[in-house]
Amino acid sequence: MKITTITNGLWVTISxxxxxxxxxxxxxxxxxxxxxxxxxxxxWTSERRANAIPxxxxxxxxxxxxxxxxxxxxxxxxxxxxxxxxxxxxxISPFGQPAAGDTTPPTISNMMPAAGATIGASYxxxxxxxxxxxxxxVTFKIRKGSSTAQSFSATKxxxxxxxxxxxxxxxxxxxxxxxxxxxxxxKGGNTGSSGIVNFTVSTNGGSSGSxxxxxxxxxxxxxxxxxxxxxxxxxxxNNSKRQGPWTGYVCSGTVAADATSGxxxxxxxxxxxxxxxxxxxxxxxxxxxxxxxTTGSGTDLNCTNDPIGCWVPSFGVVDNNWTSxxxxxxxxxxxxxxxxxxxxxxxxxxxxxxxLDNAAGAMTISxxxxxxxxxxxxxxxxxFTYALGYSYSEDxxxxxxxxxxxxxxTVNWWLPxxxxxGGSSGGPWVQPMNTSTGNGPIVSVNSWGYTxxxxxxxxxxxxxxxxxxxxxxxxxxxxxxxxxxxxxGTAVTCP
Numbered sequence: 001m002k003i004t005t006i007t008n009g010l011w012v013t014i015s016x017x018x019x020x021x022x023x024x025x026x027x028x029x030x031x032x033x034x035x036x037x038x039x040x041x042x043x044w045t046s047e048r049r050a051n052a053i054p055x056x057x058x059x060x061x062x063x064x065x066x067x068x069x070x071x072x073x074x075x076x077x078x079x080x081x082x083x084x085x086x087x088x089x090x091x092i093s094p095f096g097q098p099a100a101g102d103t104t105p106p107t108i109s110n111m112m113p114a115a116g117a118t119i120g121a122s123y124x125x126x127x128x129x130x131x132x133x134x135x136x137x138v139t140f141k142i143r144k145g146s147s148t149a150q151s152f153s154a155t156k157x158x159x160x161x162x163x164x165x166x167x168x169x170x171x172x173x174x175x176x177x178x179x180x181x182x183x184x185x186x187k188g189g190n191t192g193s194s195g196i197v198n199f200t201v202s203t204n205g206g207s208s209g210s211x212x213x214x215x216x217x218x219x220x221x222x223x224x225x226x227x228x229x230x231x232x233x234x235x236x237x238n239n240s241k242r243q244g245p246w247t248g249y250v251c252s253g254t255v256a257a258d259a260t261s262g263x264x265x266x267x268x269x270x271x272x273x274x275x276x277x278x279x280x281x282x283x284x285x286x287x288x289x290x291x292x293x294t295t296g297s298g299t300d301l302n303c304t305n306d307p308i309g310c311w312v313p314s315f316g317v318v319d320n321n322w323t324s325x326x327x328x329x330x331x332x333x334x335x336x337x338x339x340x341x342x343x344x345x346x347x348x349x350x351x352x353x354x355x356l357d358n359a360a361g362a363m364t365i366s367x368x369x370x371x372x373x374x375x376x377x378x379x380x381x382x383x384f385t386y387a388l389g390y391s392y393s394e395d396x397x398x399x400x401x402x403x404x405x406x407x408x409x410t411v412n413w414w415l416p417x418x419x420x421x422g423g424s425s426g427g428p429w430v431q432p433m434n435t436s437t438g439n440g441p442i443v444s445v446n447s448w449g450y451t452x453x454x455x456x457x458x459x460x461x462x463x464x465x466x467x468x469x470x471x472x473x474x475x476x477x478x479x480x481x482x483x484x485x486x487x488x489g490t491a492v493t494c495p
Contacts, residue, residue: 034344036482037312040284041303041347044233049300052233052248054392054422057271057327060084060451065327068422070392072107074451078277078326083451105192106131106138106181110162110419110454112215113177113199120202122168126215127154127179127194128419130161130393134184138163142177144201154179160216160394162419170201212379213403215454216419219292219388223438226398227307227361228255229428230289231390232268232338234282236275242486246283252389252427253287253338254442257362258474264356265473266313266338267365268426269445269459273316273336273489276326280486285338287311289360291390292398303348308359312345313338316489317473319465323491327448332411334447334459335466337473363428366441367467370431372405372413382432385413387456389427389446391420399424401456405431408457413444418456420446429458468494 033041056068057077064081066074074083110128113119125142129135135156143149154163163179179194219226232253235246251272258265266287274281288303288310296305303310319333342355351359371382378384385405390398401418408414413429420427429444444458459466472492479488 032344033312033347034341037345038347040286040312041310043284044286046300048248049233052250055236055249055251055272055425056392056422057425057448058451059328059448063328066451068451070422072109102133102183102185103190104132104183105190106135106183108179108181108192108194110215111177111179111194111197112417112419112454113197114416114453114455115197116199118200118202119170121170122166123170124164124166125152125154125177126162126164126419128161128216128421129163129179129181131181131183131185131190133189135161135163136182136184136189138182139180140165140177141180142167142175144171144173144175157217160218160399162216172201175199175201212377212384213417214401215417216391216399216401216421218394219398219400221435221438223434223436224361224363225254225388225428225430225433225438225440226292227290227438228363229253229388229390229398230255230287230360231291231396231423232266232272232285232287232426234272234285236282237278237280237486240278240280242278242280246485248284249282250390250392250423251425252423252446254428254445255289255357255360255362256337256442256470257364258357258470260474262342263474263478264311264340264342264362265470266340266356267428267442267445267470268336268338269447270318270322270330270334270336271327271447272426273338274318274323274491276322276330279323281316281483281489283485283488285313285316285488287313287338287340287356289356290398291396294396306349308351309346309348311340311356312347313340314345314478314488315339315476315483317469317476318489318491319469320491320493321465331448331457332459333465335445335461335464335469337470339473339476339478341478363430363439364441365461365466365470366431366443367461367470369462370405370413370443372407374404377404384433385415385429385431385443386433386440387415387418387420387424387427387429387444387446387458389420389424392423393421395423402433405429408455412447412457412459414455414457416455418449419454420456465492465494468492 138154253268430440
């Protein structure tokens with residue numbers, strides 16, 4: 001008995017020593033980050049991080065493209081036409097504490113059911129409500145026809161700006177609803193109201209909405225998708241001459257399985273790689289995988305408190321159709337890739353490998369057919385799809401929406417209830433998703449939405465140039481010298 005105890009103790013000691021030796025060896029063998037890439041990491045000071053905004057592209061009812069700012073204002077994208085006034089487009093400041101003179105009511109958006117929707121006998125009503133002074137209360141008003149409206153106090157979903165009420169007992173016919181919200185400003189607060197939204201109830205075939213559809217919630221299942229997906233920081237110019245200060249942006253991306261050595265590939269949206277208005281590739285690009293696992297307080301750009309640190313890509317790859325057109329005329333090609341060296345590109349937390357795809361794990365991209373409009377509803381439906389990303393307003397939480405996938409026009413997939421906010425652009429669409437392992441094939445990425453209704457569009461990777469662009473990303477030689485600002489990328493012409 002005594003000998004056994006000593007032997008086991010010796011084995012434990014040796015095992016610990018081996019483990020420590022392995023970690024120390026990895027640290028000693030790791031190549032120091034290249035000087036040009038170290039400058040990128042150092043560039044992202046706390047001030048620059050605070051000034052970075054989502055690269056959130058949206059389309060208004062006239063078909064014009066806009067860049068949606070964090071405060072909800074719409075900035076003309078590639079044209080000079082001002083945005084139309086909208087109840088969902090109020091100008092507020094998302095930073096700091098409310099002043100005594102705050103007279104702006106809460107902003108109400110992403111109402112579900114949306115205008116024209118058909119629901120069943122039960123439904124979970126939801127709306128996104130935000131305010132610089134904080135939201136004090138939200139009430140949903142619902143009525144059938146011209147009858148007196150009934151009022152229901154909404155509850156805020158933890159960690160989000162989504163307010164919900166689950167209701168049942170609806171009868172067939174025409175209904176309407178609207179939202180009233182009060183903020184926490186001084187002197188009694190400000191009260192705002194949405195416009196009236198009309199919907200239909202059909203107890204024989206309407207959507208329950210309360211079942212498996214998720215509009216915007218924190219991803220808590222962990223797994224491969226949380227490890228492989230991360231936040232992208234980058235800058236793009238403010239003019240075509242690339243003069244003056246560049247604007248900092250945030251997007252999302254996912255490490256993709258590439259079956260090559262010497263490089264790792266991150267799939268994202270093309271508008272997170274190339275500025276199609278000012279005709280330039282992004283500069284100062286940094287990728288932070290699994291930022292939701294940080295021990296810091298949000299996006300502090302301290303790479304040592306993120307689970308596996310930060311990586312600096314060498315260049316981006318897009319389709320030439322994205323670069324030669326301007327949003328929204330190029331939405332069919334809103335997919336792209338960042339390419340990362342497997343050595344000298346990592347900074348921060350100790351990793352057993354410098355190769356990003358080995359450290360974070362990598363998800364397979366499916367360039368094959370997908371399930372869509374299969375006529376079956378709910379999470380057991382083959383077309384049930386998860387879209388994920390690092391939304392700006394929920395920093396540093398990894399958010400997701402999930403529902404049955406349909407189409408928007410001829411070139412985009414569509415998740416009609418998705419309420420992911422800016423910053424999630426470029427995040428993965430997974431179908432089917434194994435929620436136990438967080439794994440599944442990537443079938444699209446978060447691309448764009450409308451200014452006046454919820455929903456997220458994603459480009460089709462099947463039967464498009466996406467596979468061709470990916471092939472170039474895994475074969476294009478690395479530049480021998482550091483490219484000039486705006487030139488760190490390749491636009492490929494595919495058959």
